[in-house]
Amino acid sequence: MTTAAPRQRRKDARPQELLDAALALFVEKGFAATRSEEVAARAGVAKGTLYRYYPSKDELFKAMVRENLSVHIVESAAQAAQYEGAISELMRQMMRDWWAKVGRGNAGVVCKLVMIEARHFPELARFYVDEVIQPSKTLLGGMIERGIRRGEFRAVPIEATVHLLISPMLYMMLHEHSFGTHDVCPGDMSPEELLEAQMSLLLHGLLATPPGT
Amino acid sequence: MTTAAPRQRRKDARPQELLDAALALFVEKGFAATRSEEVAARAGVAKGTLYRYYPSKDELFKAMVRENLSVHIVESAAQAAQYEGAISELMRQMMRDWWAKVGRGNAGVVCKLVMIEARHFPELARFYVDEVIQPSKTLLGGMIERGIRRGEFRAVPIEATVHLLISPMLYMMLHEHSFGTHDVCPGDMSPEELLEAQMSLLLHGLLATPPGT
Amino acid sequence: MTTAAPRQRRKDARPQELLDAALALFVEKGFAATRSEEVAARAGVAKGTLYRYYPSKDELFKAMVRENLSVHIVESAAQAAQYEGAISELMRQMMRDWWAKVGRGNAGVVCKLVMIEARHFPELARFYVDEVIQPSKTLLGGMIERGIRRGEFRAVPIEATVHLLISPMLYMMLHEHSFGTHDVCPGDMSPEELLEAQMSLLLHGLLATPPGT
């Protein structure tokens, strides 16, 4: 029994529609090059309507970032906590999931935007560092530590390893949205296969002669 | 040996001075947020003078990118060709050099700018892919291939490995210029130490139990 | 004696409530700087409701002015007609009354608004001249004439004297609402005392040596 009048229904949906439009256009053309009227038009409303929901272009941007980032971060942490098997397998799984849910989706693109506009939105940069970067590092770092304690991993420096786990994902995200897919995944590899190969490589190392030999 | 008059010398140096000013400001504030008058002022000339050398802000940007990117790629290729020792050592050396000469310097920042503005300057994106990305991949890919043929490396997938070599460098570059250094090199590691640790990690792998065991 | 239902009473009171709100805000911030939504909000209704009663912001302003100006002029005329004592005393009384009822109240402020917006509302300016200025002049002029005929006043030029009676009142009104009270009534004088002093001064003149001496 939906009782809301059409008008009301539209109103409730507006913020999300505007954020979606903003996301698409900010990604497409960058923040500065996107006119607020374009955002409105893409959301199917007039210029002024945008300002009923977000008091300025800057606030729209911030809202869009918060909307698209915060959600996915929390989820991943929960999964990791209750896992029991081999850490290397957990890591593989997480990377795969993260790419599927975040990296190739909206959140991934937003990460790029935040990096680009960090200088212009210092508070947003801080928010991103606090809410995204640090939690991610903590999550991955804990995983690696667990692997070392269990004797599964060598006693590698944790922070450096975290970086090495994160950077390929970021790299792919950025390149996909900067130069298009064709330059990132060469040969016949999909992003997923590429990540898989990198994970495997990372686990076993590049050298033919094992360290202990 | 014609020693140009000071006036002449100034004039000859203009283009470079303008490109330097442009680089500094584009990096500092982004392309859109940098006013062409600021560039001129920083180069010590008047607004109009800038337009004598570069017909538009866009052209200035492109010239600046070209100026700062092409140089360093070629150098490294020569070094690699005549190297004789262990490939892993060569790789280490190259990463170290690249970071010192490119990553932490102007060229590194320009890479970030190109990625940011790629959508706005498609021809520049193509130029970047052709002149920077592809040569780099070829260079690194060849190196890895050599290592495999020499029996030094396992038969890893080359392209994936190239990505895994490049991505941490890019990651550091981007973060340094987006969020400041403090988030990138945690603990007491310098960027150089971080790269070193990652290289070592990459070579020997993460697993305690060697693959052959 | 039909006692209207509360709903009905609200509705009947609306126009007055809106005019009151308009008065307060136009005085506080000026016509241009007052948003029609603010007026509605202050009257406790929604934006759209305002337009049910007044078809535009301009019409609202005009209605508000008419509402607040016409009233008090008529009253005074009657009082004056049936007065019997010394004219100077009547004049004193009228000034005092006018200040108490008009000058320091809403009507006074509205005078200021009309002067400010006269150029923008020519018909309103005419209305003000016809309904306020001219009647006032006639009233005061008649009083002075009477004083002269009765031998109470010297044979002064009537119009000039009228101006000299009106101007201090206007001066006080304007300053009170432009710069706050502190600059208008210096020393320890209240507006009432100031008017009293001015009236006395006006009656007896400034010179120590009486004219006939």
Added chain:
Amino acid sequence: MTTAAPRQRRKDARPQELLDAALALFVEKGFAATRSEEVAARAGVAKGTLYRYYPSKDELFKAMVRENLSVHIVESAAQAAQYEGAISELMRQMMRDWWAKVGRGNAGVVCKLVMIEARHFPELARFYVDEVIQPSKTLLGGMIERGIRRGEFRAVPIEATVHLLISPMLYMMLHEHSFGTHDVCPGDMSPEELLEAQMSLLLHGLLATPPGT
């Protein structure tokens, strides 16, 4: 030998031309109703040119006020100091001069504008009070005091008298610019004659019977 290039000559004149245009339009239509482009157009330049000289419409207004007010205040004070004859004659002279130079000219109009916009430009209101109102009061107050000490004037309350001197001038200024001249100077009086009549009235008083009789 005028050596300045036309371009330069124009540039030097621009600020004044813009201030003049601003004055005319602000008076004509009020501050809010005047578009900055109109000011520019009236000064014969394009919209953007205005902003080369004044960073905002507000600043333009303030500059215009300062330009038109400060000048005339100082002059009058000097004249008064060295006068020797009867104070009443000096006062007459000053009123006449003030009206000729200030009241009916630009400065007079600016006074009206300041009063209108005082709420919107508090710092300007303060400037006006400090630079115009207070000096004027001091000047006139001193004159009256001198007259009293010389035995020329009765021992009237000084502040009240100052108000009574100022208010008719202000009244005329405001009415001239709000409703046009026709309502202010009735009969066949010019503003000058009106002031003269008021001055005379003020000196000798309204009553036929001198106070001492």
Added chain:
DNA sequence: GATGAATGAGGGTTCATTCAT
């Protein structure tokens, strides 16, 4: 009748670009 979501013309301001000097 009342509401408030939606509209879009309008105005302040910026800045890439031009061109007379």
Added chain:
DNA sequence: GATGAATGAACCCTCATTCAT
């Protein structure tokens, strides 16, 4: 060549007014 005054298109944002509910 160099300059910087001038330009005006563009863009962000406001708010009087409308109208579906």
